[in-house]
Structures are given as structure tokens and as C-alpha cells.
Amino acid sequence: MCAVRGLAKTYPAVRGRRGAPGSPEVRATDDVRLDIRRGEIFGLLGPNGAGKSTLVRQLTGLMRPDRGSIEILGHDIVRHPERAARILAYLGQESTALDELTVSLAAETTGRLRGLEVRRAREERDDVLAELGLTSIASRPLNKLSGGQRRLACFAAALMGDRPLLVLDEPTTAMDPVARRAVWAAVNRRRAERGSTVVLVTHNVIEAETVLDRVAVLDRGRVIACDTPAGLKERVAGEVRVELVWREQAPLEVPEVAALRARAVESGRRWSLRMAPEEARAAVATVTGGAAFAALDDFTLATPSLEDVYLALGGSTQGLVKA
Amino acid sequence: MERKGRRVRAGRGGSNEEEQRDVSVVPAEVLPGVRVADDDAEETAVLGPRPRLWPSLAAVYRAQLSRARVARIPLLFVATFQSIGIMVMLRGVVSGGDDARSVVAGSSVLVVAYVGLNLLAQYFGQLRANGGLDHYATLPVPASAVVLGAAGAYASFTVPGTVVTAVFGCVLFGLPFAHLWVLLAVIPLAGAALSGLGAALGLLAPRPELATLLGQLGMSAALLLGVLPAHRMPEVVQLVRDALPSTYGVEAFARTFGGDPDWALVLGDLGVCAAVGVASLALATWAYRRAAVR
Numbered sequence: 001m002c003a004v005r006g007l008a009k010t011y012p013a014v015r016g017r018r019g020a021p022g023s024p025e026v027r028a029t030d031d032v033r034l035d036i037r038r039g040e041i042f043g044l045l046g047p048n049g050a051g052k053s054t055l056v057r058q059l060t061g062l063m064r065p066d067r068g069s070i071e072i073l074g075h076d077i078v079r080h081p082e083r084a085a086r087i088l089a090y091l092g093q094e095s096t097a098l099d100e101l102t103v104s105l106a107a108e109t110t111g112r113l114r115g116l117e118v119r120r121a122r123e124e125r126d127d128v129l130a131e132l133g134l135t136s137i138a139s140r141p142l143n144k145l146s147g148g149q150r151r152l153a154c155f156a157a158a159l160m161g162d163r164p165l166l167v168l169d170e171p172t173t174a175m176d177p178v179a180r181r182a183v184w185a186a187v188n189r190r191r192a193e194r195g196s197t198v199v200l201v202t203h204n205v206i207e208a209e210t211v212l213d214r215v216a217v218l219d220r221g222r223v224i225a226c227d228t229p230a231g232l233k234e235r236v237a238g239e240v241r242v243e244l245v246w247r248e249q250a251p252l253e254v255p256e257v258a259a260l261r262a263r264a265v266e267s268g269r270r271w272s273l274r275m276a277p278e279e280a281r282a283a284v285a286t287v288t289g290g291a292a293f294a295a296l297d298d299f300t301l302a303t304p305s306l307e308d309v310y311l312a313l314g315g316s317t318q319g320l321v322k323a
Numbered sequence: 324m325e326r327k328g329r330r331v332r333a334g335r336g337g338s339n340e341e342e343q344r345d346v347s348v349v350p351a352e353v354l355p356g357v358r359v360a361d362d363d364a365e366e367t368a369v370l371g372p373r374p375r376l377w378p379s380l381a382a383v384y385r386a387q388l389s390r391a392r393v394a395r396i397p398l399l400f401v402a403t404f405q406s407i408g409i410m411v412m413l414r415g416v417v418s419g420g421d422d423a424r425s426v427v428a429g430s431s432v433l434v435v436a437y438v439g440l441n442l443l444a445q446y447f448g449q450l451r452a453n454g455g456l457d458h459y460a461t462l463p464v465p466a467s468a469v470v471l472g473a474a475g476a477y478a479s480f481t482v483p484g485t486v487v488t489a490v491f492g493c494v495l496f497g498l499p500f501a502h503l504w505v506l507l508a509v510i511p512l513a514g515a516a517l518s519g520l521g522a523a524l525g526l527l528a529p530r531p532e533l534a535t536l537l538g539q540l541g542m543s544a545a546l547l548l549g550v551l552p553a554h555r556m557p558e559v560v561q562l563v564r565d566a567l568p569s570t571y572g573v574e575a576f577a578r579t580f581g582g583d584p585d586w587a588l589v590l591g592d593l594g595v596c597a598a599v600g601v602a603s604l605a606l607a608t609w610a611y612r613r614a615a616v617r
Contacts, residue, residue, distance in 0.1 A: 057457075060461050061460075061461070061616070062457055062460055062461065062615075062616060063616070064616065075370070081616060082463075083370060084461070085371075085374075085460070085461050085462055085463040085464075086370040086371035086372070086373070086374075086463045087370060087371065088461075089461075090457070090461040092454065092457045092458065092461070093454070094453055094454040094455055094457065094458075095455075095458075096449070096450060096453050096454065096455030096458075097450060097455040097456070097457075097458035097459060098458065099455075100390040100393050101386055101389060101390055101393075102389070102393075105385075105386055105389055106386075109382050109383070109385070109386040110462065112378065112379075112381075112382035113379055113382055113383070113459075113462040113463070113464050114371060114372070114462060114463065115371055115372030115373075115374075115375070115378075115463065141393055161371065163371065
């Protein structure tokens with residue numbers, strides 16, 4: 001339903017001014033190729049700055065790529081960016097345009113601007129607000145709501161007008177579990193009843209593993225892998241992850257612990273190691289006995305997550321979130 | 324509907340689907356009506372409705388008016404009190420006649436300048452800077468509907484303040500109420516000119532602070548050059564005054580306080596407002612398109 005070929009966008013270098021450092025040329029998307037099928041929940045996963053938002057801005061017609069083609073449901077979006085607005089609904093990260101409207105008016109106005117008649121827009125507004133559990137706060141302005149509620153209200157606006165493609169840029173940011181469930185239930189319902197397709201931008205690996213059918217992993221503007229979450233995890237199936245949390249500092253006087261340090265990714269008191277299962281068993285045996293155990297606060301042994309996949313694929317930064 | 328004829332060919336993507344069953348909350352295949360289709364079966368989608376000017380304009384106008392009501396009422400009070408304050412101050416200096424007319428007319432139009440020019444420039448400047456324009460740009464809305472809707476809402480929002488100021492001014496300076504109805508033409512036309520200018524400034528300014536600055540400067544110009552009687556100003560300043568669109572709204576309004584207004588001149592002044600309004604709204608629409616797609 002959506003085919004992307006050879007998509008590229010380079011932000012020009014910015015020269016520093018009056019003491020402010022300049023920034024070099026950045027390739028925000030670099031020869032991106034994607035095929036998104038109808039009815040699937042397709043994820044774009046990567047840390048901040050990986051090029052996810054740039055790619056989404058190109059898909060939604062907000063930004064012209066330097067090169068490449070985007071075809072959505074048979075329409076050339078590079079040549080006719082204005083058609084994107086008639087095919088898809090976009091939930092961006094900003095809600096400023098809706099901030100001072102009430103939840104109800106935000107949804108209704110968005111529906112009307114997607115071409116619904118007044119009466120139809122109101123019916124649909126009432127349905128969507130009820131579906132997402134927003135009816136009780138329908139008359140409150142968005143900027144008086146908590147971050148998660150505001151996000152949910154923007155999501156309600158995105159659902160108006162029944163678009164075959166929903167492009168959601170980190171829709172569940174700041175949401176509590178109840179709101180998240182409402183979002184995924186609404187998405188699945190539209191997929192079941194209308195065959196809607198969803199492109200989801202996320203840097204949350206847990207969310208990616210649980211809701212996505214397929215995921216493209218982005219790093220520095222390039223798609224470094226694209227598969228189902230299970231398919232991606234098979235690539236690192238031979239490894240497990242050991243997480244160690246030390247009470248104060250690692251007991252480096254224990255030679256085995258000192259040896260582990262070379263392979264660990266350290267963040268504060270936390271060490272994260274990817275290793276073969278038998279090595280992991282040995283490591284766990286080491287840290288759960290003797291002097292090392294006294295210094296240990298917590299440890300976990302886990303099968304690999306998409307984050308491990310990302311790191312194993314050569315992903316450069318640690319910007320992924322597990323929550 | 325184009326979807327009705329679609330079928331997923333059995334046997335394609337079999338191995339894939341088993342994996343998907345593991346990962347999705349609700350696997351696509353077990354749900355009725357879901358088709359995970361392959362691309363070569365793709366057809367051209369029926370596009371959503373074409374953008375239409377009037378319904379979009381009405382929706383934007385209504386939303387903007389509601390925003391303004393919620394968030395800008397205190398500012399409308401500020402605008403009105405500012406104008407009333409200026410008139411009270413000048414009451415000691417100006418006793419009546421031509422000067423009183425221009426003070427009242429200038430103070431009334433100042434409310435329009437404060438809201439239309441200053442606040443709208445700030446609004447569009449901020450909307451542009453923090454990505455709020457994306458919301459409108461990803462909806463099938465004509466650019467002119469966004470600009471006209473916002474400008475119209477801000478201009479309508481000035482009506483109570485302008486009327487209160489004008490009535491108060493008439494009482495204060497003992498001017499006739501007979502032709503106050505001309506505000507019905509002055510507010511929309513001066514409103515179009517000033518809010519079009521405000522929208523254009525907000526959308527063209529490279530940074531939001533600059534948009535705010537330009538809006539404030541425009542309003543200060545409308546204050547200083549509109550309220551103070553023109554014939555006391557040096558010639559250079561009078562030229563600047565003639566270049567300011569709010570001047571023509573002020574002049575048109577001021578003329579109608581006379582016993583026998585020259586309606587041709589009033590129409591002429593209002594015509595200038597209308598022309599500036601059309602031009603500045605067209606500029607703002609162009610600026611919006613430019614700002615929305617980068």
C-alpha cells in the first residue's frame with residue numbers, strides 16, 4: 001500500500017555564528033527503501049536522530065525529499081504532496097494547533113477539515129471520544145489536560161474521518177497504561193473492521209515488540225533491518241542478555257568481574273552484557289557467589305530484545321527506551 | 324468502494340504470517356476483513372474529499388473563535404482598557420472638534436490593531452516555530468481557509484472592544500452616535516487589512532520573537548500615528564502615517580462624526596482598507612504555503 005524507493009534528504013551544513021558552533025551536513029534519510037502492506041502495523045524504530053521523523057514528514061507530504069519516490073495507494077506523494085492529506089491521518093509530536101481548543105472541538109474541527117459534514121462530524125466525534133474514554137473531559141481545553149490525556153485527545157482527532165492510513169509519531173508518549181490500551185484497541189479495531197494500515201514511529205522497544213507486525217530499524221538515516229520483531233530477534237537468538245546492577249561500584253578486585261567489564265556496556269551502576277548462554281551461566285554463577293555477590297544489587301537474565309538486535313546490527317547510539 | 328474487490332491470494336507470505344501471529348496483539352489474519360495484501364495487488368486509492376474553501380473556512384473560523392474566547396478574553400480587556408485610557412488621558416488636552424474625532428476613531432481602531440495585528444502575528448509566529456502548522460498542513464485544507472479563518476476570527480473577536488471604546492469615546496467627547504453603524508464596515512475592512520498583515524508578519528518572520536516584535540511595532544505605529552491628530556505631526560511622519568493601513572480605517576470612521584459626512588471619501592478610505600486587506604491576506608496565504616511545506 002505504501003512503497004518507498006531510494007528516499008534521501010540531506011540537511012545542509014550550518015555555519016556557526018557568533019560563538020555558536022555550526023553543525024555539519026546531516027543525511028536525515030539515506031537511500032530508504034520500504035514496502036508497507038495494507039492492514040499491517042508497521043513500525044519505524046530507532047533512537048532520537050535516526051531519521052524517523054524526517055521519513056515520516058516525507059511520507060506525509062510535509063517535506064520534499066531530495067531524491068527518491070513515495071507511492072501511497074497508487075499516488076505519487078513526491079510529485080503530489082497535497083494528496084497525502086487526502087489519504088492519511090497524521091499524529092505529529094506537537095499539539096500546538098489544537099492546544100486551546102476543547103477536546104470535543106479539536107476532534108470535530110479535524111473531522112470537518114477532513115471533509116465530513118457537520119452532522120457526520122459530530123456523530124463521529126461522539127463515537128471516537130466514547131471509544132477512547134474521553135467523553136468525561138470532552139469540554140476541557142487540551143492545554144488544561146495532563147500530557148497523556150492531551151496526547152490521547154490528539155489521537156482522537158487523528159482517528160476522525162476514517163483514513164485508510166494512520167501515521168502516528170510516538171502516539172503513546174506520556175500515556176498511562178489505560179490510555180495506551182485504548183490506543184491499541186482503537187487501532188486494532190480499525191484494522192479489523194476497515195483494513196486500516198498504521199505506520200508507527202517509536203523508540204520504545206517493548207511497544208515495538210508487542211504491537212508491530214513488521215519493523216524497520218533505522219540508524220543514521222538508513223534502514224539497517226526490516227522484518228517481523230520475531231524475525232529480527234532470531235538474528236541474535238544465539239545470545240542472551242545479562243544485566244547487573246552493583247550496589248555502589250563493581251568489585252573489580254574479583255578477576256572474573258574485571259574480565260566481564262571489557263564486554264559490558266556501562267551506564268552508572270548498571271552493566272549490560274550480551275553473551276552466549278553458557279557464558280551467561282558462568283557469569284551469573286560468578287556474580288551470585290563469593291565477594292562479587294556482596295557487591296551485587298540486582299541481576300537479570302533475559303532473552304534478547306529488539307534493543308539487542310539494534311545494537312547487534314551496529315546501531316550507533318543508545319537512545320532506545322524500555323518502558 | 325475500491326476495497327470490495329480485493330482478495331489476498333492464499334499461499335503468499337505463509338511463513339511470514341506465522342511469525343506475525345507471535346508478535347501482534349491481535350494478529351491481522353484472524354480478524355475478519357483484514358487483508359495483509361501484497362503490493363502488486365495494489366490499486367489506486369479513492370482519495371478523501373477534495374478540500375473545499377467554505378466548509379473549511381467555517382470550521383477554522385469556529386475553532387479559532389473558540390480558542391480566542393478561551394485564551395484571549397483577558398487580552399481583549401487589556402486592549403479595550405488601553406484605548407479607553409488613552410482617550411481619558413487625551414481628554415485633558417483635546418477639547419473637541421476634528422481632534423476629538425480622530426482620537427475616538429483612532430482609539431477604536433487601535434483595538435483592532437492590537438488583536439488583529441499584534442496577537443495574530445504572535446500566534447502564527449509561534450505556530451510556525453513549534454511545528455503547529457503541521458496539523459493543518461496534513462489536513463486537506465486550502466491555505467486560504469486557514470489564513471482567512473484565523474484572521475476573520477481575530478477580527479470578529481475585536482467587535483465588543485471596538486464598540487465599547489467607540490461608545491465610551493462618543494460619551495466622553497460629546498460626539499454624535501448617529502453614524503456609529505459605520506463600524507459594521509470599518510471593523511471587517513480594517514480587520515482584514517490589519518489581521519492579514521499580522522498573519523503575513525507572523526508567517527514570514529524567521530523566528531517567533533521577531534514575529535512578536537513586528538506585531539508590537541505595528542501596533543505601536545497604529546497607536547502613535549492613528550490616535551494623535553495628524554495635522555500636528557511633521558510632514559515625514561504624516562507620510563509614514565499614510566502608509567499605514569489602519570490610518571484609512573481611522574479616517575473613514577472619523578469622517579462620519581461630522582454633521583454631514585462626505586460618504587465618497589469614507590468609501591474611498593474603506594476601499595483602501597479592503598485593497599490592503601486583499602493584498603495582505605493573499606501574501607499571508609502565500610507565506611502559509613511556504614511555511615507549511617519545507
